[in-house]
Amino acid sequence: MIQLTVNGVSHMLDIDPSTPLLYALREDLNLHGAKFGCGLGQCGACTVLVAGKATFSCLMPVAAIGTRPVRTIESLGTAERPGPLQQAFIEHQAAQCGYCIAGMIMRAQALLEASPHPTDAEIRKHMEPNLCRCGTHMRILAAISAVSGSPASVGKPATETVR
Amino acid sequence: MSRDDQRLGNPARRTFMASGALVVGFTFLPGRQALAEMVLADEGAAVHVGRGLDKLAGSLKTNPYLDAWIKVAPDNRITVYTGKVELGTGVRTALLQVAAEELQIDPGQITFLTADTGRSPDEGLTAGSHTMADSGSALLNAAAQVRALLTDAAARTLRADPAALTVRNARVRAPDGRSKSFAELLPAVNLHVVAKPTSPLTDPASFTVIGTALARLDIPGKVTGAPSYVQDLKMPGMVHARVVLPPAYDAPLQSVDESGARATPGFIAIVRDGNLLAVVAQREWQAVLAQRALSAGCRWGRGRALPQPEQVAAQLRQIATERIVVADTRAPMATPVKTLHATYGKRYLMHGSIGPSCAVGHMQDGMLTVWTHSQGVYPLRDGLAEMLSMPKDKVRCIHVEGSGCYGHNGADDVAAHAAFLARALPGRPVRVQWMRDQENLWDHYTPAMVAQVKASLSADGTIVDWDYALWSSSHNERVVNAGRLLPATHLARPFAPAPSVPMTQPEGGGDRNAIPLYRLPNSHIVNNFSPTMPLRTSAMRSLGAHMNVFAIETFMDDLAHAAGADPVQFRVRHMDDPRALDVIRLAAQKFGWPQKVRKPGHGAGFAFGKYKNLMGYVAMAVEISVERDTGQVRLERAEVAVDCGQIVNPDGVRNQIEGGILQSASWTLYEQLRFDAAGIRSFDWGTYPIMRFSSVPAQIHVHLINRPGAPFLGVAEAAMGPAAGAIGNALFDATGVRLRDMPLGGEPLRARIAP
Numbered sequence: 001m002i003q004l005t006v007n008g009v010s011h012m013l014d015i016d017p018s019t020p021l022l023y024a025l026r027e028d029l030n031l032h033g034a035k036f037g038c039g040l041g042q043c044g045a046c047t048v049l050v051a052g053k054a055t056f057s058c059l060m061p062v063a064a065i066g067t068r069p070v071r072t073i074e075s076l077g078t079a080e081r082p083g084p085l086q087q088a089f090i091e092h093q094a095a096q097c098g099y100c101i102a103g104m105i106m107r108a109q110a111l112l113e114a115s116p117h118p119t120d121a122e123i124r125k126h127m128e129p130n131l132c133r134c135g136t137h138m139r140i141l142a143a144i145s146a147v148s149g150s151p152a153s154v155g156k157p158a159t160e161t162v163r
Numbered sequence: 164m165s166r167d168d169q170r171l172g173n174p175a176r177r178t179f180m181a182s183g184a185l186v187v188g189f190t191f192l193p194g195r196q197a198l199a200e201m202v203l204a205d206e207g208a209a210v211h212v213g214r215g216l217d218k219l220a221g222s223l224k225t226n227p228y229l230d231a232w233i234k235v236a237p238d239n240r241i242t243v244y245t246g247k248v249e250l251g252t253g254v255r256t257a258l259l260q261v262a263a264e265e266l267q268i269d270p271g272q273i274t275f276l277t278a279d280t281g282r283s284p285d286e287g288l289t290a291g292s293h294t295m296a297d298s299g300s301a302l303l304n305a306a307a308q309v310r311a312l313l314t315d316a317a318a319r320t321l322r323a324d325p326a327a328l329t330v331r332n333a334r335v336r337a338p339d340g341r342s343k344s345f346a347e348l349l350p351a352v353n354l355h356v357v358a359k360p361t362s363p364l365t366d367p368a369s370f371t372v373i374g375t376a377l378a379r380l381d382i383p384g385k386v387t388g389a390p391s392y393v394q395d396l397k398m399p400g401m402v403h404a405r406v407v408l409p410p411a412y413d414a415p416l417q418s419v420d421e422s423g424a425r426a427t428p429g430f431i432a433i434v435r436d437g438n439l440l441a442v443v444a445q446r447e448w449q450a451v452l453a454q455r456a457l458s459a460g461c462r463w464g465r466g467r468a469l470p471q472p473e474q475v476a477a478q479l480r481q482i483a484t485e486r487i488v489v490a491d492t493r494a495p496m497a498t499p500v501k502t503l504h505a506t507y508g509k510r511y512l513m514h515g516s517i518g519p520s521c522a523v524g525h526m527q528d529g530m531l532t533v534w535t536h537s538q539g540v541y542p543l544r545d546g547l548a549e550m551l552s553m554p555k556d557k558v559r560c561i562h563v564e565g566s567g568c569y570g571h572n573g574a575d576d577v578a579a580h581a582a583f584l585a586r587a588l589p590g591r592p593v594r595v596q597w598m599r600d601q602e603n604l605w606d607h608y609t610p611a612m613v614a615q616v617k618a619s620l621s622a623d624g625t626i627v628d629w630d631y632a633l634w635s636s637s638h639n640e641r642v643v644n645a646g647r648l649l650p651a652t653h654l655a656r657p658f659a660p661a662p663s664v665p666m667t668q669p670e671g672g673g674d675r676n677a678i679p680l681y682r683l684p685n686s687h688i689v690n691n692f693s694p695t696m697p698l699r700t701s702a703m704r705s706l707g708a709h710m711n712v713f714a715i716e717t718f719m720d721d722l723a724h725a726a727g728a729d730p731v732q733f734r735v736r737h738m739d740d741p742r743a744l745d746v747i748r749l750a751a752q753k754f755g756w757p758q759k760v761r762k763p764g765h766g767a768g769f770a771f772g773k774y775k776n777l778m779g780y781v782a783m784a785v786e787i788s789v790e791r792d793t794g795q796v797r798l799e800r801a802e803v804a805v806d807c808g809q810i811v812n813p814d815g816v817r818n819q820i821e822g823g824i825l826q827s828a829s830w831t832l833y834e835q836l837r838f839d840a841a842g843i844r845s846f847d848w849g850t851y852p853i854m855r856f857s858s859v860p861a862q863i864h865v866h867l868i869n870r871p872g873a874p875f876l877g878v879a880e881a882a883m884g885p886a887a888g889a890i891g892n893a894l895f896d897a898t899g900v901r902l903r904d905m906p907l908g909g910e911p912l913r914a915r916i917a918p
Contacts, residue, residue, distance in 0.1 A: 020537065030397075032389070035392075035394065036519070040599060040848070043517055045517055071552065073788050079387045086386045090386060093253075096252065098386070099518045100517050102386070131855065133515050135822030
């Protein structure tokens, strides 16, 4: 049996100890936020927090987690009551397909917990491991900046109407 | 099929776009008047529009009944259907806005459903930036006609003047306070009627939903971990499958040692048919482990050799056996005094979806249901029925969102895997997801291309002739038969893919946007199409337009320099389309063109394109920076002007343009598929790098020009070509070196500019 503490709740799971955390979250705990992207730690779609650190859950065997608490995007809020970072992503409409977004938010959450007011350069550097293919990066940066209190890097000009 | 459908000549249920590729032919029948019949040709199979339906708006041409789009339930709930799908562009929200506006219903009160062969209209593929033109136009008109029919019914029921009635939230009200809900009016109205060519459309000046940045319906769930994708589907009794794919094209499976896979905990079954091989397990990780064991037990024969990447350009000229002249204009011209020519190259690129393709299949009581992120559930349904020798009405394909696809990725192929495995294990839902290397190695890549251009200037700096040729293989290997589904080609009795055929103008395939919108008195433009493909290819966002607009727009800069003219002024001088001029001038003005002062290592570039010469107008000025020591290029800033007709959701347009620019910058500067004779080598993100945060621009500003009441023009692919052209021009401005082979950044650039 593997004991896992996820989002403040302790679980006993009868699974292969080599199972990557991602599969335990999605299949056993019904936490679908973290996504399978590459299984190689190259894209960050599976990012969750393990003891507060952004971690590729696709690579981390459940046996290696021990007593460290795991947090997933589901711990930050719900669609009805989103957390501050989730709210910022909604306000900036910072998603296209959105497949990468749970991982983006969790990596950003790790940064903001360690350093509440990062600079734009620090945010970019921190987010480097996570890939987005839709090109939503600038809205993601703006949403993170909005929560960190640093000036947003993107402006939104008004629509100009001709005729 | 209803009797009414038959009476209408069974209009083939597929797609249409308001502005686009239609060929009108006339059929002369003895003793009868000429009947117009419209054939719609875009991606996928051509579609014939029934007689008398060609005047209808958008996809009403192929799905003319109003109640195919809008249903009123006895409890007064309103359900609106589209035959299109959400691919991550936010278009579901925009379509809902259109319907809500004309139905005069709060968007939150509408149940809005997307493509499902069991219940939605058949709008073919969601592709080619057609959705707003096809489905948006259909919904706008269908909703207005439904509202009018219900209002007329209320006028009769209430004995009131229809002009005095108002509609709000599925209820029609008279000035004296009496009212009827839509549901109460159902007995007095027939919504199963064919749409009319004209509709009582709302005055755009009084729009309250169209034109507003309604927040996307899907984002709250996506940012909080709610199940949102086909990858997230869970069903009682569901099992997990993984497939083993050949190590190279056409490699035969010689033998399989199944012992390792069978010994894996949770093992359920190995399914093999010829070269199709898969393993099914209770749990997902067990399926992954079993797949690894099974893969290790396979012995494959040699596959087909690939060309070396550096041979591709030369080989394209040999295998492109169809020479299609897409423009040939001749007019008197001033004497040419200067002639320029250039050759451009593009490598194979991949879609690069972040989530590998996935599907769930379930065979129950002879009925096969497949949940899929395919761009075309109806064409997929037809292909699956053929592959499995099942009647079409026993196969249902339901769209569920997946990771962004940007075109024809593995979605249909993995759906065929799920269908095949579900039939092998009836009664149990089977979820299949490809692994990262499979998504990369078995993609339908966007074709490598070569373009060659020659043009002459007169003494006053005007272009007097233009000669352009391109070489490319197919951008359109969509599912038109079972053989276009990868698993069907692996069966012991394999299906053969339908032959590759070129797409036709005005939409075009490889030749999309090959015809410049500029005024060219003499032009000769040739699409050299290769029906054979060294690598599997198909549609990727903007098809040939990325390459053609890159070539045209960077060559326009060369011509401007040769004419001693400012590149923006040079474009303005050669442009007649007033809407094109508006976006060109707006982008230049917002950027502060011409830029008087440059930072060291920085450059500015400008480009324009009207997508397919039929859809959204995009002009942009960009600033880039170059590191001379490394060849690293970064897009720093873009000022973009966009005109896509009547804007439905301005923030949705901005999001698509911003994303398109970043994706195009990644293609243009950084990406190329790696391969050699033995196979594809770009199996992961290390061997196929794409843009990361360190290369993301500091600023992109999108400036929208709204055209109230004008037709919706597709916009989601419109930035790809202009972004490539503007970056190419900025790179020349920064370095003085003209690069014509993409990707533009990296080692080849460093070799030419290193200090």
